[in-house]
Amino acid sequence: MTFLFRNANPSSGLRPFASAAAAAVSNIHDIAPPFPPDSLRSLRQSPPLLATDRAGGTFHLRCSPLSLPRSPVSCPHRRFHRPYYQAPTILPPPYLSSHLPPSLPLLLKPTRVFSSSSESDSESDNSISPPPPPPPPNSNDVDRICKVIDELFSSDRNMEVVLDEIGVQIESSLVVAVLDRFRHAHRPAYRFFRWAAARPGFLHDSTTCNKMLSVLGKTRQFETMVALLEEMGKDAALLSMDAFKISVKAFAAAREMKKCIGIFKLIKKYDFHVGLDTFNCLIDALSKAKLAKEAQQLLDKMKDQYHPDIHTYTALLYGFCKIKDLAEAGRLWNEILDSGFKPDIVSHNTMLEGLIRGHRRSEAIKLLELMKAKGPKPNTRTYTILIQDLCKAGKMEQAVSCFDEMLAACCSPDVATYTCLIVGFGNARQMAKVSSLLAEMSQKGCPPDARTYNALIKLLTNRNMPDDAVRIYKKMIKNGFEPTIHTYNMLMKSYFHGNNYKMGCAVWEEMLGKGICPDVNSFTVFIGGHIRHGRPEEAYKYIEEMINKGMSVPQVDYNKLAADFSRAGRPDVLSELAQKMNFTGKFDASNTLNYWSERMKKRVKRRGPCQSGRGLV
Structure with missing residues (x-):
C-alpha cells in the first residue's frame, strides 16, 4: 500500500526552514524537489588529563608510552562450540511454574551448523562447510500469514485452522520474516511459532528458534524464553552460543543480574567452551544495562579464571561512563595501565565520551590533546563526539572550528559527523548552512543516509510542521532508505498534536502497510491521538489489542478517556476492562487500569468539558 498523503496541502507550511532542507536533499540526488526550493580552530595544547573523584580531589589518568603485548584472543566463532551428546535439563525446578505453555514439538533438523572446539575434531570441522544463506521469503506469503494472524488472533475463531488452509509453503526464512513482523507482540509470535512447529515437512532450526528467543527476550517473557531454551537444549544441532548470548543480553537489559549470571553458568552444563570471549559478552551486556558496579564485582571474583584483556576493560569502562561514575572510570583507566595494557582508540573514545556525558568538557579536550601528543591519533569518531556535544550546546562556531581541525588532521568526516552539524544548524535555524552541508556530503562521497533523513524529519516535527516532514519522508523512500518505526512515530505524533486526526491515522496505516510492527511507543502515540480527538471507542479497542498481544498498558490520558x-x-x-484483564491473568495491566479508574472517580467531576483535548501535552 502506497502512502500518498493526499490531504497534505502542497502550499501549506512552506516555511524557509523546511523548504531549504528538502531542496538541499533534492539537489544532492539531482531530483527535482516536490515543492519550491526557494522557500524551504584549533584546540589549544593543555596539561595532562586530570579526573576528579567524589571527594573533590583529582588524580592523573596516566598514559603508557609503549604498547605492551596483550593476551591472545582466538576468533569467537572457533570457540563457541560443543561435541555431540544429549544435554541435561537447563531449568532448576523453582524457575518454572504450572502456567507455562507446554513444551514445543520442535521437530528439529539433524544437522549441525557449528564445529567442535576440541583439537581432536579439527579435521571434521574443516570438512563441514557453513550452510548457504536461505533464499528470501515470498513477500506475498508473509503478508497473507500476517493478515490472518492480525484478523483472527484476538477473536474466537481458530487461527491455526485458517493458516492450514491458505496453502503456504513454510520455510525458515518465512518464519523469521513473520516473527520479525510481530517482534513487539510476543503472544501472536509465539502462537505462530508453535503452529509452524506442527506443520508436516517443516523443522525448526537454530535461526528460527533464536529469532523467537529474541522476541521473548525483548518483550521480557523470561519464563517462556527459558522454557524454549530448555527445549532447544534437547537437540545438539539447535542450541548454539548465539542462543545463550540472546538470553544473557535479555536478562541484563532487564537488570536481572542473578538470572543473567545463571544463564552464563548454564553454558558449561551444555559443555560449550566458556572462554574469555564469552565472559566479555557477559561483561559487555551488564555494562550496557547500567550494571557496571555489578560487572566490576563479577570481574574481581572471576579474574583468576578469566584473565581480562583490553576488550574486557573497555566494556567495563563504557559501563562506568554510561552511569557517569567518572571516579570509577578514572580508577579503571589506571588499572588498565597497571595491568600492562595500552588503551586503544576505542578505549580513548569511550573515556572521551564519558567525560562529555559527565559535563567535563575541559578534561575531554585535555584527553584529546594527550591523544595527539602520545597516541593513538584521534579518528573520525573522536572528533564526532566533540562536535556533537558542541552542537547540542548551541556552540556552532566552536563546532565548525573542531570540524576544520578534523579536516586538517586528515580525518575524513562521515555521515554521523555531518548529521550532527545539520542538527546543530537546524536547531539554530541556519538553513542555508544546512543546505550547504547536504550538498557537501554528496560532493565528498558520503550522501545522506537514514539517520540524516530522520534527523531532518525530527527537526520539522518538533516545530509542528508535519506536512513538510512528509516531503522529507517521501524523498527518503525515493532515495532507497527504509523509514524506521521512530520515523512513523514522529510523523504520527506531529499530526495528532497539530489537530489533524485523519492524517495521523493515515501514518498508522502507512506503517502497517510497510510491514512494520508497532511497538509500545507507537500504540501510545496512536491511542493518545484518539483520546486527544475525542474518540474513546477507538482508543479502547487498541488498548484491548495491546493487552491481548501481551504488550504493556500504554501511558495515556486515562482521565480524559x-x-x-x-x-x-x-x-x-x-x-x-481491569476486571477482564484480571480474570485472564494479566495482573499488571489490571493494576494499571484500576489505578487510573480510581483517579478518574476522584477527578472527573472537577474536569470541565474538553472534547478536543487541545490543552493536553
Missing part, C-alpha cells in the same frame, strides 16, 4: 466514556453513558469502562 474515562471522562469521555462517562459522558457517553459508560462511566465504569476502565473498571470493566
Whole structure:
C-alpha cells in the first residue's frame, strides 16, 4: 500500500526552514524537489588529563608510552562450540511454574551448523562447510500469514485452522520474516511459532528458534524464553552460543543480574567452551544495562579464571561512563595501565565520551590533546563526539572550528559527523548552512543516509510542521532508505498534536502497510491521538489489542478517556476492562487500569468539558 498523503496541502507550511532542507536533499540526488526550493580552530595544547573523584580531589589518568603485548584472543566463532551428546535439563525446578505453555514439538533438523572446539575434531570441522544463506521469503506469503494472524488472533475463531488452509509453503526464512513482523507482540509470535512447529515437512532450526528467543527476550517473557531454551537444549544441532548470548543480553537489559549470571553458568552444563570471549559478552551486556558496579564485582571474583584483556576493560569502562561514575572510570583507566595494557582508540573514545556525558568538557579536550601528543591519533569518531556535544550546546562556531581541525588532521568526516552539524544548524535555524552541508556530503562521497533523513524529519516535527516532514519522508523512500518505526512515530505524533486526526491515522496505516510492527511507543502515540480527538471507542479497542498481544498498558490520558466514556453513558469502562484483564491473568495491566479508574472517580467531576483535548501535552 502506497502512502500518498493526499490531504497534505502542497502550499501549506512552506516555511524557509523546511523548504531549504528538502531542496538541499533534492539537489544532492539531482531530483527535482516536490515543492519550491526557494522557500524551504584549533584546540589549544593543555596539561595532562586530570579526573576528579567524589571527594573533590583529582588524580592523573596516566598514559603508557609503549604498547605492551596483550593476551591472545582466538576468533569467537572457533570457540563457541560443543561435541555431540544429549544435554541435561537447563531449568532448576523453582524457575518454572504450572502456567507455562507446554513444551514445543520442535521437530528439529539433524544437522549441525557449528564445529567442535576440541583439537581432536579439527579435521571434521574443516570438512563441514557453513550452510548457504536461505533464499528470501515470498513477500506475498508473509503478508497473507500476517493478515490472518492480525484478523483472527484476538477473536474466537481458530487461527491455526485458517493458516492450514491458505496453502503456504513454510520455510525458515518465512518464519523469521513473520516473527520479525510481530517482534513487539510476543503472544501472536509465539502462537505462530508453535503452529509452524506442527506443520508436516517443516523443522525448526537454530535461526528460527533464536529469532523467537529474541522476541521473548525483548518483550521480557523470561519464563517462556527459558522454557524454549530448555527445549532447544534437547537437540545438539539447535542450541548454539548465539542462543545463550540472546538470553544473557535479555536478562541484563532487564537488570536481572542473578538470572543473567545463571544463564552464563548454564553454558558449561551444555559443555560449550566458556572462554574469555564469552565472559566479555557477559561483561559487555551488564555494562550496557547500567550494571557496571555489578560487572566490576563479577570481574574481581572471576579474574583468576578469566584473565581480562583490553576488550574486557573497555566494556567495563563504557559501563562506568554510561552511569557517569567518572571516579570509577578514572580508577579503571589506571588499572588498565597497571595491568600492562595500552588503551586503544576505542578505549580513548569511550573515556572521551564519558567525560562529555559527565559535563567535563575541559578534561575531554585535555584527553584529546594527550591523544595527539602520545597516541593513538584521534579518528573520525573522536572528533564526532566533540562536535556533537558542541552542537547540542548551541556552540556552532566552536563546532565548525573542531570540524576544520578534523579536516586538517586528515580525518575524513562521515555521515554521523555531518548529521550532527545539520542538527546543530537546524536547531539554530541556519538553513542555508544546512543546505550547504547536504550538498557537501554528496560532493565528498558520503550522501545522506537514514539517520540524516530522520534527523531532518525530527527537526520539522518538533516545530509542528508535519506536512513538510512528509516531503522529507517521501524523498527518503525515493532515495532507497527504509523509514524506521521512530520515523512513523514522529510523523504520527506531529499530526495528532497539530489537530489533524485523519492524517495521523493515515501514518498508522502507512506503517502497517510497510510491514512494520508497532511497538509500545507507537500504540501510545496512536491511542493518545484518539483520546486527544475525542474518540474513546477507538482508543479502547487498541488498548484491548495491546493487552491481548501481551504488550504493556500504554501511558495515556486515562482521565480524559474515562471522562469521555462517562459522558457517553459508560462511566465504569476502565473498571470493566481491569476486571477482564484480571480474570485472564494479566495482573499488571489490571493494576494499571484500576489505578487510573480510581483517579478518574476522584477527578472527573472537577474536569470541565474538553472534547478536543487541545490543552493536553
